[in-house]
Amino acid sequence: MSPAPSLNRDARPSIPATQGKAATAVLAVAAFVIVTTEFLIVGLLPALARDLGTSAAAAGQLVTLFALVVALAGPPLTAWLAPVGRKRLFVAIALLFAGSNALAAVAPSLGVLALARLLPAMALPVFWGTASETAAQLAGPSRAGRAVASVYLGISAALLLGIPLGTLAADTVGWRGAFGLLALLSLLVALALQWKMPALEGAPRMPLAQQLRVLRTPRFLAQIALSVLVFTAMFTAYTYLAEILERAAGVAPARVGWWLMGFGAVGLAGNWLGGRWAERHALRVTAALCLVLALGMAATVQLAQALPWLVVALAVWGVANTALYPVCQIRVMQSAPQAQALAGTANVSAANAGIALGALLGGWALQTAGPLSTGRVAAGLAMLAAVAALCMARSGRARHAHCA
Numbered sequence: 001m002s003p004a005p006s007l008n009r010d011a012r013p014s015i016p017a018t019q020g021k022a023a024t025a026v027l028a029v030a031a032f033v034i035v036t037t038e039f040l041i042v043g044l045l046p047a048l049a050r051d052l053g054t055s056a057a058a059a060g061q062l063v064t065l066f067a068l069v070v071a072l073a074g075p076p077l078t079a080w081l082a083p084v085g086r087k088r089l090f091v092a093i094a095l096l097f098a099g100s101n102a103l104a105a106v107a108p109s110l111g112v113l114a115l116a117r118l119l120p121a122m123a124l125p126v127f128w129g130t131a132s133e134t135a136a137q138l139a140g141p142s143r144a145g146r147a148v149a150s151v152y153l154g155i156s157a158a159l160l161l162g163i164p165l166g167t168l169a170a171d172t173v174g175w176r177g178a179f180g181l182l183a184l185l186s187l188l189v190a191l192a193l194q195w196k197m198p199a200l201e202g203a204p205r206m207p208l209a210q211q212l213r214v215l216r217t218p219r220f221l222a223q224i225a226l227s228v229l230v231f232t233a234m235f236t237a238y239t240y241l242a243e244i245l246e247r248a249a250g251v252a253p254a255r256v257g258w259w260l261m262g263f264g265a266v267g268l269a270g271n272w273l274g275g276r277w278a279e280r281h282a283l284r285v286t287a288a289l290c291l292v293l294a295l296g297m298a299a300t301v302q303l304a305q306a307l308p309w310l311v312v313a314l315a316v317w318g319v320a321n322t323a324l325y326p327v328c329q330i331r332v333m334q335s336a337p338q339a340q341a342l343a344g345t346a347n348v349s350a351a352n353a354g355i356a357l358g359a360l361l362g363g364w365a366l367q368t369a370g371p372l373s374t375g376r377v378a379a380g381l382a383m384l385a386a387v388a389a390l391c392m393a394r395s396g397r398a399r400h401a402h403c404a
Contacts, residue, residue, distance in 0.1 A: 019198060020138035024150050026196045027131045030094060030189045031154025034127055037097055037120055037182055038066060039158065044175040051175065054110050062114060066121045071352040074125025075215065078345035081126055086134050086200040087193065093123045094190035101183035105176045129345030132329050134200060136340075148333075149271055149326040156264060156271045156322055215346065222392055223335040224350045227328045229385045230290060231354025234321055236362040237297050237378035239355075243371045248304040259314075266315045267322030274323030282331035283396065287389035289327060293320035294382035301375035 041048075041062060049059040081089060097120050104116035132148050139147035170178040215221070237244070245251040245259050277285045296317030303309040329347055336343035358378070365373040 019196075022196045023138055023198060024135050024147050026189070026192045027090070027135055027151045028154045028157075030090065030127070030193065031131065031151055032157045033094075033154075033182065033185050033189050034097060034120070034124055035155050035158035037101060037186075038124060040178060040182065041066075041117070044170050044178060047170060047175045048113070052107075052110050052113070059110065062110075062117050065114060066117050067352050067356055069118060069121035070125050071349045071356075073122045074129070074345040074349045075342060077122060078126050078129045078342050079339075081130075082339075082341055086130060087197040089130060090127070090134075090193045090197060091190050093127050094186050094193055096120065096123050098183050098186035098190060101179045101186055105179040105183060125345045125348040128329075128348045129341040129343070132333060132344040133340040136333070137200065138198075145326070145330050146276055148330055149274055149276070152274075152326040152329065153268070153271050155325055156267050215342075217336075220332075220335045220343065220346075223332045224346055226286070226385065226388055226392065227332060227347050227350040228354045228357070229381065229388060230286065230324055230328055231351045232358040232361065233290070233293065233354075233378050233381035233385050234324065235355045235358030236365070236381060237300075237358075237375045238321060239359045240362045240366055240371060240374045243366060244301065244304065244375060248301065248371045249307075249310055250305070263314055263318045264322075266318035270319035270321065270323035271326060273319070274325065274327045277323075277327070281393075282327060282334055283389050283393035285327055286324070286331055287386045287393065289320045289324050290382045290386035290389060292316060293324065294379040294386065296320055297375045297382065298379040301372040304372065 045059050045062075049055060052059070100116045100119040103119075104113055107113040107116055131151050135147040135151045136145075169181055173181070241263070242256050242260065245256050246253055251259055274285070274289070296313055296315075296319075299313035300310065300317055303313050328351070329344055332347035332350075333340045333343050361377060361381075362374045365377045
């Protein structure tokens with residue numbers, strides 16, 4: 001079996017290791033701010049709806065708008081911007097987030113707020129695709145997976161700290177003040193990127209149609225479909241984890257937030273493990289983690305009334321859940337070594353499609369059979385994803401053996 005494709009372009013820039021690590025750390029901080037910008041609005045919906053004189057349901061469409069724009073705009077925008085130097089691109093994205101968050105802070109109407117959400121939604125998938133590729137390029141082939149996981153640590157940190165802290169800030173300075181703080185953080189990130197990020201060239205210029213051709217290769221399409229299935233399994237239950245804890249496990253509403261924070265804290269370990277394990281055997285690692293995910297979700301709903309065992313089950317679920325973020329990104333990027341930034345962005349779009357589908361399936365299960373059914377349906381989907389990953393891995397081995 002031949003080794004998995006490198007996450008790096010062949011010509012790695014001669015950058016000192018310390019400078020590369022510093023630049024990767026800044027990318028992780030940028031990821032923290034970007035993910036916080038994406039999800040903070042969930043906790044702000046009641047306040048901003050009252051202030052703007054609209055319904056919470058109407059304001060909630062801002063979340064739908066963000067996800068749809070991420071899913072649809074990511075691949076073509078990333079392909080178009082591929083030749084842009086990485087430092088200039090990242091600084092521009094950070095400045096765009098600073099400006100859009102500032103606009104959100106002073107938005108006089110829901111329409112202006114929608115515009116303020118539209119702009120960062122277009123830039124978010126471009127950041128994820130290029131940041132993953134750049135981190136791998138800075139680290140070199142032997143540490144590429146760990147570098148991608150370091151950037152993805154921003155996701156876990158935002159889910160663990162960014163959203164709760166932002167909601168607390170909104171309680172003290174209002175929803176406009178929360179967006180104002182994000183604007184300031186985005187500006188600071190832009191300055192840090194200008195200071196620490198080395199000047200890296202973009203991808204070689206090629207026609208947009210040629211870049212998008214990767215989206216039609218069977219191997220790549222199979223990897224994207226697997227990501228949709230994996231994220232559907234993850235978010236069928238995770239979207240309604242608070243409902244499981246409150247209605248099935250009997251956790252007091254005031255304590256649910258702390259349980260969710262603990263779930264995110266455990267996920268930090270999963271993020272680290274996923275980056276280390278996926279560098280050479282991403283499909284097999286995907287299959288193993290999906291099996292662990294299924295076990296954790298099924299055990300959570302089965303042991304909802306047994307508090308000590310519930311904690312263990314949630315820990316298993318949390319580790320597998322967060323580990324799959326970098327693993328899926330690495331796996332998809334490996335399938336398109338000639339267009340890794342575009343591949344990474346396409347995976348972000350696939351993840352958003354899976355998130356939306358998972359939320360729909362979980363909502364259906366919740367309404368028809370109660371909160372415990374969301375975990376059972378999600379566990380079944382995770383098992384299906386594990387089988388699909390194993391079949392793809394065996395198919396890949398057979399193809400390599402035939403070529404040899």
